Amino acid sequence: MIVLTGDSLTMEDFRRVVLEKEPVTLSEQAMKKVKETRAAIDGIVENGKIVYGVNTGFGKLSDVKIAGNEVKTLQRNLIFSHACGVGEPLAEEVARAMLLLRANTLMKGYSGVRPVLVEQLLLFLNEQIHPVIPAQGSLGASGDLAPLSHLALGLIGEGEVIYDGKRQPTAEVLREKQLQPLSLQAKEGLALINGTQAMTAIGALAFLEAEKLCRQCDWIAAMTLEGLRGVIDAFDENIHRARGHQEQIEVAGNIRRLLSGSRLVSKQGELRVQDAYSLRCIPQVHGATRQTLAYVKEKLAIEMNAATDNPLIFDGGEKILSGGNFHGQPIALAMDYLGIAVAELANISERRIERLVNPQLNDLPAFLSAKPGLESGAMILQYTAAALVSENKTLAHPASVDSIPSSANQEDHVSMGTIAARHAAEIISNTRNVLAIELICAMQAADIRGPEQMARETKALWEKGRSIVPPITSDRILAKDIAKMNSWLKSTADCAHDLVV
Structure with missing residues (x-):
């Protein structure tokens, strides 16, 4: 059971709740502050004091x-006017994450909502009633207005939800479960939609997938090194300590451990003095992506426990301040950085795929084919990888460098953070397919070299991989193999077994 305090949600908590459906409850201590700030809002309404979003219009209409x-x-x-998102719905996991993150930020006690509103968010979360939230329509300031409005629709019995695997009108699901829709009071609509919970939810889920890919790409690259008889000396600890980047040092160490005992890798000068960059520079490239993930995780961890509402209530209502914590710039930059970093995992993987299939770059059968010429073997696998890598380059263009004025120029700079997060998630999905292709090709090369000569760790990966995708003994529909390998990479943490690298 995860207890929400508004200040202590971790990435591991997030994973357990969103992906493993662990139940959530609310901290009684934190709820005291929620009640105090709600009393302040009630007092404002009674006294007629003018406060933005409580008894004024919104955006350019704030003077009304x-x-x-x-x-x-x-x-x-x-809520009704702002629920104008378009496009395909966000995944159910994203909707779950948004429910969790919105409840957590409201538990900080700066937003002035009633306890029942936070309880309604948790009810939907724990009962797995997931609002249908269109993916497009957020500028990333004043927060994720459109996506969060669609989330709020569910709480008040409007819109649609996914429940029990079916898309249904919210009102029908609430009636079936004998639950009451929420009736919003002063400021509560604004408190639900002013924030960065869509971009942070998408971003945190993307981070978890990227973290997994960072572990897996070392395993897969190690097998490719065996398939290409790579020079192991490039991973000597002395080289990497001489530069000093810890993540680079760690990746080099991973490769050495994974290839320990291999009779397929070569020593400097045996077959060649040094390898191409896509092999020799694995620690430098993979390590730099790991550095990026550390930065991204830090920013997400802060944002998951941040007060992103406006206005915020301090000192029991003595101080009510309008500001801009809803602006998604910190997450926008982090998501752009994440997308660029993961795209590089695909870039270098595709170059390794090319070296595996190109007969001018290795001593393996052309395109790893059993009958080169009559059969194309893995030729078009590289095409697909190249297409995905090229698409990633477009997606990796920073969304955060763009801005467009809204609300009659009152909101004249926005972050585009949700677009950045969505693009990062797409890049991660594409990269997983590229790595799946590399693994298929690396296994084929291992078959040709002789699996009995592989290192213990890479052979374990080969054995597992071969239980999912059989050898390419004749031309077949390889799209099915890519899909199977992709699905396995998505479902597993560390590839071959529980060794964490």
Whole structure:
């Protein structure tokens, strides 16, 4: 059971709740502050004090005062008017993550919502009632307005949800489960949609997948080194300590461990003095991506526990301040960085694939084919990898360098952080397919070299891989093999077994 305090949610907690469906409860201590700030909002409404988003319009309409008897209508109107996302729905895991993250930020006690609103978020989360949230429509400031509005629709009994594997009207699901829709009070609509929970949810899930790929790409590259009789000296610890990047040192150490005892790798000068960069520079490239992930994880960990609402309430309501914590720039930059870093894993993997299939670059049968000429073997596997890598280059263009004014130029700089997060997630998906292709090719090369000569660790990976994708003994529909290998890489953590590298 994960307890939400507003301050202590970790990436591991996030994973357990979102992916493993671990139940969540609320901290009683933290709830005291939630109640205190709600009392402050109630006092503002009673006294008629003008506060943005409580009894004013929104954005450029913030100068319009709202009568006390219309503040509830104001909040409902806000959700309806802002729920204008388009495109395919975000994955259910993203909707779960958004429910979790929004509940956590409200538990910080700066937003002025009633406890029942946070409880409704957790009810949907724990009952696995996932709002249908269109993927497109957020500028990333004033937060993820459109996606979070679609999430809020579910809480008030509107829109659609995915429940029990089916897309259904929310009202029907609530009736079936004998649950009541939420009736929004002053400020609560704004408190639900002003924030970065869509980009952070997509980003955190993307990070978890990228972290997995960083482990897997070392395993796969090690097998490729055997298939190409790579020079092991390039991974000597002295080389990498001389430069000093810890992640580079770690990757080189991983490769040495994975290839320990291999009779397929070569020594400097045996077959060649040194390898091409895609083999020789594995620690430098993979290590740099790991460095990026450390930065991204730090920013996500902060944002998962951040107050991103506006305005925020301090000192029991004595101080109510309008600011810009909803602006997604920290996550936008981190997501662009993540996408670029993971794209590089695909770039170098595709170059290794080329070296495995190109007869001018190795001493293996052309395109790893059993009958070169009559059969094309792995030729078009490299084409697919090249296409994915090229697509990644387009997706890796930074979204955060763009901005466009909105709300009659009141909101004149935005982050595009949700676009950056979505692009990073797409790059990760493409990269997994590229690595799946490299693994298929590396296994084929290992078959030709002789699996009995492989290192213990890479042979274990080869054996597992061969239980998923059989050898290419004649031309067949390889799309099915890529899909199977991709699915396995997505479902497993470390490839061959539980050794963490």
